[in-house]
Amino acid sequence: MSRSTMNWAAIDRDPRFQELHRRKAGFLWTLMAISVAYYFALPIGAAYFQDLFKVKVWGPINVGLVFALSEFIVAWGIAWIYARRANTQFDALAAEINANAAGMGGGR
Amino acid sequence: MNVRRTLAAALLALAPFAAHAQGAVNQDYRFLTFAVFGAIIALTMYVTYLAARRVKSASQFYAAGRSVSGIQNGWAIAGDYLSAASFLGIAGLISLYGYDGFMYSVGWLVAYITVLLVIAEPCRNIGKYTLGDILAFRNKPKAAKTVAAISTITVSIFYLTAQMVGGGVLVKTLIGIDYEVSVITVGVLMLAYVVFGGMVATTWVQIIKAVLLVTASVILVFFTWMPYGFSLPGFLDAVVADPKVQAQVVKLIGDPAAQMSASELGQRFLEPGLYLKNPIDQISLGMALVLGTAGMPHILMRFFTVPTAQDARTSVIWAMGIIGGFYVLTLFLGLGAAINVGAAKISSIDAGGNMAGPLLAQYIGGGESSLLGNLFLAFVAAVAFATIVAVVAGLVLASASAMSHDIWVGVVKGEHATQEEEVRAARVSSVIVGVLAIAIGILAKGQNVAHLVALAFAVAASSNLPAVLLTLYWKKCNTGGVVLGMLVGAFVAIALVMVSPNMTYPLAVKATAQKTIDATPAKLEKANAELAAAVDDAARATAQKALDKANADLKAAQGKLEQFKDQTTSLVGLEKPLIELRNPGIISIPLGFLCVLLGSLFYRDKRAEEMWDELYVRQNTGIHAEGASAH
Numbered sequence: 001m002s003r004s005t006m007n008w009a010a011i012d013r014d015p016r017f018q019e020l021h022r023r024k025a026g027f028l029w030t031l032m033a034i035s036v037a038y039y040f041a042l043p044i045g046a047a048y049f050q051d052l053f054k055v056k057v058w059g060p061i062n063v064g065l066v067f068a069l070s071e072f073i074v075a076w077g078i079a080w081i082y083a084r085r086a087n088t089q090f091d092a093l094a095a096e097i098n099a100n101a102a103g104m105g106g107g108r
Numbered sequence: 109m110n111v112r113r114t115l116a117a118a119l120l121a122l123a124p125f126a127a128h129a130q131g132a133v134n135q136d137y138r139f140l141t142f143a144v145f146g147a148i149i150a151l152t153m154y155v156t157y158l159a160a161r162r163v164k165s166a167s168q169f170y171a172a173g174r175s176v177s178g179i180q181n182g183w184a185i186a187g188d189y190l191s192a193a194s195f196l197g198i199a200g201l202i203s204l205y206g207y208d209g210f211m212y213s214v215g216w217l218v219a220y221i222t223v224l225l226v227i228a229e230p231c232r233n234i235g236k237y238t239l240g241d242i243l244a245f246r247n248k249p250k251a252a253k254t255v256a257a258i259s260t261i262t263v264s265i266f267y268l269t270a271q272m273v274g275g276g277v278l279v280k281t282l283i284g285i286d287y288e289v290s291v292i293t294v295g296v297l298m299l300a301y302v303v304f305g306g307m308v309a310t311t312w313v314q315i316i317k318a319v320l321l322v323t324a325s326v327i328l329v330f331f332t333w334m335p336y337g338f339s340l341p342g343f344l345d346a347v348v349a350d351p352k353v354q355a356q357v358v359k360l361i362g363d364p365a366a367q368m369s370a371s372e373l374g375q376r377f378l379e380p381g382l383y384l385k386n387p388i389d390q391i392s393l394g395m396a397l398v399l400g401t402a403g404m405p406h407i408l409m410r411f412f413t414v415p416t417a418q419d420a421r422t423s424v425i426w427a428m429g430i431i432g433g434f435y436v437l438t439l440f441l442g443l444g445a446a447i448n449v450g451a452a453k454i455s456s457i458d459a460g461g462n463m464a465g466p467l468l469a470q471y472i473g474g475g476e477s478s479l480l481g482n483l484f485l486a487f488v489a490a491v492a493f494a495t496i497v498a499v500v501a502g503l504v505l506a507s508a509s510a511m512s513h514d515i516w517v518g519v520v521k522g523e524h525a526t527q528e529e530e531v532r533a534a535r536v537s538s539v540i541v542g543v544l545a546i547a548i549g550i551l552a553k554g555q556n557v558a559h560l561v562a563l564a565f566a567v568a569a570s571s572n573l574p575a576v577l578l579t580l581y582w583k584k585c586n587t588g589g590v591v592l593g594m595l596v597g598a599f600v601a602i603a604l605v606m607v608s609p610n611m612t613y614p615l616a617v618k619a620t621a622q623k624t625i626d627a628t629p630a631k632l633e634k635a636n637a638e639l640a641a642a643v644d645d646a647a648r649a650t651a652q653k654a655l656d657k658a659n660a661d662l663k664a665a666q667g668k669l670e671q672f673k674d675q676t677t678s679l680v681g682l683e684k685p686l687i688e689l690r691n692p693g694i695i696s697i698p699l700g701f702l703c704v705l706l707g708s709l710f711y712r713d714k715r716a717e718e719m720w721d722e723l724y725v726r727q728n729t730g731i732h733a734e735g736a737s738a739h
Contacts (some may be wrong), residue, residue, distance in 0.1 A: 006731065008722040028225050035221040036398065039214070040130060043394060044378035046211060047387030054379050059341030060348045064207060064380055069213045072432050079224055079428050086229075086421060094729040101731050 010104045011097065019092040027085060036079050042071055112302050114196045131284030132463050132470075133482070140486035141283050147378040148494050149322070152301065155312040159305035166530040167734075169306035170237035170509050171412040174736040176311055178419035182426020185410050187314030188502040189216075190321060191271060191460075192278055192436060192495050193561055196201035198435070200461025200470075202442020204356065204451050206347075206376075207381035209442055213382065213435040215394045219401035219430065224424040227402040228233035229417040230727035235732055237412055238506075239405050239572060240514035243579055246719035249523075253514040260405040260510035261572045262598060263564050264503045264541075265548070267404075270560035271503070272549030277495035282466060282489040288550055294493075298501040302508065302538045306531075307413060317498035320491045322430060325437045328465070328488075331472045332444035336561045347443050348374030349495055352450035357382070358452075358603075361579050377446070389690050393562060396693035400565030403572030406506035415736040441465050448472075460558075466492070496543070504545060508537035559610040560692065561603065566693045570597030570700035578704045580727055582722045588711020589704040595641065597700025609685040616671035623666035628665075631658040 003011060011017055030043030046053055133141050162718045163169050176184065194216060201209030219328060219682035235242045274289055277288035301309045308439045336342040347353055354373040358365040361380050365373060376382070384390050401407060411420045445454060445464035457463045469488040473481030512533040525533070571594045578593075579586040605611075635658055638651035677683055690697070 004319040006722075006725075008725050011725045011729075011731075012721045017725065017728070021724075024728065032221070032225050035218060039398060040391060040394060042211060042214060043384070043387055043390040046208075046384070047390070050380060056375075057249075060344040060375060061379060063343055065210075065378060066345075068207070068211055068214060069436075072217060072436060075218050075221055076428065076432060078221055079425055082225060083421060083425050087418075091418060097725075097729050098731050100305060101729070 006101055007104060010108075011101055014097070014104050016093065016097050016100075020090065020097065023093070024090055031078050031082055035075065038074050039071065042067060110690040119313055121248075124718050126163035127213060127699050131280065132457055132466055133485055134476070135284075136477075136488060137482035140483055141489045144487050144490035145493055147674075148316070148490060149297065149347065152297075152313045152316060152494075153308075155308040155316070159308035159312065161231075162308055163306040164531065165302075166237070166513070166534070168308060169531050170409070170513065170532050170593070172307040172311050172504075174413060174415050174734065176413040177689050178414055178422025179409060179426050180311070180315060181414050181419065181423035182430060183318045184311045184408065184413075185389040185423060185427035185497035186315040186408060186430040186434070187316075187318035187321075187498050189431060190318065190495065191499045191561075192275055192492055194438075195321060195495055196278065196462040196465050196492060198439045199441040200454065200458070200464040201383065201446065203449070203683050204352075204446040204453055204461040205360070206380050206443070206446070208358075208430030209278075210439050211380065211440060215397040216401075217435055218426045219397045219399075220424055222398055222402040223407070224421070224428070226581070227408070228411050228420040228424050228576065228627055231412045231576070232414065232417045233727045233730045233733045234580075234723060235408075235412055237409070237513050238509050238578070239408055241508060242408075242576055243590055244518070246579065246585075246716045246723050247590050248517050248715065251587050251591055255591050255605060256572075257514040259512040259567070259598055260514075260595050261541075262509045263403075263405060263568050263572070264510075265544075266505035266560045266567065267406075267564035268500060268503045268507075268545045269548050269552055270557045270564070271496055271500050273552045273555060273557040274547060275493075275500070276553070278462055278496070279489075279493055281463065282492060287553055290493075292546060295542055295549065296391065296496050297497050298504055298545075299539065299542040301501045302505050303535050306351035306534070307408045307409075307505060310498075310505050313415060313494075313501055314498045316708060317491070319432065319493045320494060324469075324488055324491050325441065328444070328469055328472055328484075329437045329440040332440055332448070332468065335737070343440070343443070344378065347447055348376060350374065350447040352452065353377050353446050356446070356451035371517040381575060385626060386688075386690075388694065392689060392691035392694035393421060394693075396562060396566040396569045396691055398569075399573045399697060400567075400693075403568035403576060404565070405510065405568075405572070406502040407574075409502075409506050409509065411679075414733070417584060417730050417733065431720050441468060444468050445471075450589065500545065504538060504541045508541045511537040511541065514679040524702050556610075556612065559605065562691055563605050565599045566601045566605075566691060566696060569693055570601045570696035571595075574697075574700040574704045578701070578708070580723070582708075582710050583717075583724075585704065586708045586711055586716035587709030587712035588713060589706070591709030593702075593704030595695055596703040600699050601692045601696035604687065604689065604696060606680045607682060607686035608690055608692070609688065610690055611678045611680070611682075611685070613678050613682070613684055614675040615677075617668055618672055621668040624661055624665035625669075628658055628662045631661075650703060 014084045045067065053062060053067070057066060059062060113279070167173055198209060198213045201212060231242055234245050238256065239260055240253035243252040243256050244706065274286045275294055276291045277284060280287050299312050309383060333343055336346060348371055354370055355608065357373045359374045361376065366714060413419050414423055445468040449464065449467045454461055454464045454467060466485050466488045469484040470476060470481045473484035475481045516533045517523060517530055575590045575594050579590060632655065635651055637646060637656040639655060642651050643650040
C-alpha cells in the first residue's frame with residue numbers, strides 16, 4: 001500500500017467527514033449509555049426491588065427472570081441496531097471519504 | 109519446526125497420571141476421556157503443523173496475516189473468552205444458587221457492547237499487533253509501549269495464574285490426574301500451539317474449542333429440556349417442585365425457611381439474593397467486566413487478525429451471538445443439574461459447584477454405571493481441558509507479543525528488526541512466558557486464585573481501557589496522561605485487592621479452625637452414639653460418614669492451625685481487611701480515568717496534539733489501515 005502523506009487536517013474539515021463524525025458520535029454514545037444504564041438496572045433492581053422481582057408473570061416465571069433474559073435481548077438488539085446503521089450508512093460515508101482523501105485540501 | 113516431537117512430549121506428559129487419584133470420571137472409563145482429549149490434541153496439532161509452515165512473518169505470527177474471516181474470528185473470540193470459569197463455574201453457581209448465578213452471567217455478554225461500539229473498529233483501523241501499537245500512535249512510542257507492555261503482562265499473568273491453578277484443580281477433580289501433571293500438560297500443549305503456529309494455530313485451537321463447547325452445551329440442554337416438551341414454564345415448574353432444590357434453599361436461608369411452604373421454597377430458588385448479597389460489590393464487578401473486557405489484551409489482539417474494520421464488526425456480532433447464546437444455555441445446564449443431580453451431590457465433589465455440568469452430562473447419558481453416561485462425562489471433561497488450553501494460549505500469545513513487539517523491537521531495538529528477527533524474538537518470548545506460566549501454576553498450588561480473574565478484569569478496566577478510550581476519543585489526551593493513568597489505575601486496583609477480604613488473614617483462619625476443633629468432641633460423641641444405636645446398614649453407614657467427616661474436619665483444622673502457627677498478618681501485614689470491597693473497580697476505574705485526564709492536562713506533548721487529526725480521521729475511515737498480507 002502506498003504511504004502517500006495525506007492532509008489529515010483538511011480531511012477532518014471536509015464536510016463529508018464532518019457529516020460522518022456528526023452521525024456517528026451521538027449515535028454511538030447514546031447506544032452505549034442505554035446499554036450501561038440497562039445493565040446496571042439489573043443488580044440494582046435485584047438488590048433494592050426484590051418484591052418487584054418476585055412478582056410472577058407466567059407460571060413460575062417472575063419479573064426478575066424476565067428482566068435478566070431481557071438483558072440478552074437488549075444487548076443483541078443494540079448490537080443489531082448498530083451493525084445495521086454502520087453497514088448501511090457509516091461504511092458508505094467512510095468509503096466515499098477514503099476514495100477522495102488524496103485530493104482533499106490539495107494534499108498528496 | 110518439530111511439531112511431531114512436541115506432540116510426543118505432550119502425550120508423554122499425559123501418560124504418568126497417578127493411578128490412585130480419584131476424579132469425577134470413573135477409573136474404568138477414564139480411557140474415554142483420554143481418547144476424546146487425544147483426538148482433540150491430534151486435530152489441533154495437525155492444524156498447528158499446517159500453520160507452522162505459514163508462519164514466517166511478524167504479521168503471520170501476531171495476527172495470522174490478517175486473513176481470518178469475520179465469522180471465524182467471532183468463534184475464536186468466543187473460544188478465547190469462554191474460560192473454564194464460565195463453562196463450569198457459572199453452570200455451577202446456577203445449580204447451587206439459582207437466580208443469582210444467572211444474573212452473574214449477564215455482565216459477561218454486555219461487556220461486548222463496549223467492545224463493539226467504541227473499541228473494535230477504531231483499534232483495527234489504527235493498530236498493528238498489540239495494545240502498545242494503539243497507544244503509540246499519537247503518544248511517545250517508547251513510553252507508551254513500555255507502560256502498555258507492563259500492563260499487558262500484568263493482566264495476562266493474573267489471568268494466566270487463575271487459569272493454570274484453577275485448571276489444574278478442575279482437571280484433578282474431573283479426571284483424577286495429578287495437579288502438576290495437568291499444569292505441565294496444559295503448558296506444553298499451549299506452548300506447542302503458540303511457538304510453532306503463532307496466531308494462526310491459536311485461532312484454530314480457539315475455534316475448535318468454541319465449536320466443541322457449544323456442541324456439548326446444545327446436546328446437554330436438548331436432553332435436559334426435552335422431558336418438559338421444551339416449555340420454559342414447564343421446566344421451571346419442575347425446578348420449583350423439586351425436593352432437592354427446596355432442600356438447598358432451606359440450607360441457604362436457614363431459619364426463615366420454617367415459615368415457608370414447599371412450593372414457596374422452590375420458587376425462592378428463582379428469586380435474587382441467595383448468593384450475591386452486597387450490591388456495591390456486584391456493581392463494582394459489573395463495571396470491571398463491562399469496561400475491562402474491552403481492555404483485555406488477548407481480546408484486543410483478536411481484532412488485528414481480520415482484514416478490515418467491517419470484519420472486526422462482524423466478528424464481535426458473531427461473538428456476541430455465541431457467547432450470549434452460551435450463557436442462556438447455562439441457565440438450563442445449571443437448573444438441570446440442580447433437579448437431576450442435586451446441589452448436595454454437586455457441592456460434595458466440589459464446593460464451588462464446578463462439577464454441575466459434568467455430572468449433568470453423566471446423568472443425561474444414563475447415570476454413573478452406564479457406558480453412555482460415562483462417555484458424555486468424558487466428553488465434557490475433555491472439552492473442559494481443551495477450554496483451559498485455548499484460553500491460556502491466547503493469553504500467552506498476548507503477553508509474548510507485548511514482550512517481543514513492544515519491548516524488544518519497539519523500545520530496545522528502536523523499531524529496527526527484520527521479519528526473521530522479530531518472529532524469533534516472539535517465539536523466544538512465548539517460551540519464556542509459557543515456562544513462567546507453568547512455574548507459577550506449580551508454585552501457586554493450593555492457593556485461592558478465584559479472585560484473580562476479577563482482578564485481571566479490574567486492572568484492564570482501570571488501566572488499559574481509560575488509556576485506549578481517551579487516546580481514541582479525546583483530543584487533549586497525551587503521553588503524560590496515558591503513563592500516569594495506566595500506572596495508577598493498575599497499582600490502585602492491585603493495592604485495593606491486597607487489603608481486601610480476598611486475601612488470607614491468618615487470625616481469622618485460626619479462629620475458624622479453633623471453633624471447628626472445639627466443636628469436634630461433641631460431634632464425635634453424637635456420631636458415636638448414632639453408630640451404637642444404628643439398627644440397619646444404612647443408618648450405620650450414615651453415622652460412619654458423619655464420624656469420618658468430623659475426624660477429617662478436625663484434621664484439616666489442625667493442619668490450618670499448624671500452617672499459620674507463627675503468622676498473625678496477611679501477605680501485606682494486615683490482621684484484618686482494611687476495606688470490605690472485594691472488587692476494586694468502583695474506585696480504581698474512575699481513578700484511572702481521572703489520572704489520564706489530569707496527566708494529559710499537566711503535560712505538554714506536541715506530537716499527541718498534531719497527530720489527533722490523523723488519528724481521528726484514520727480510526728473512522730480506515731485510510732492507511734494495515735492490510736491483509738499476501739502469503
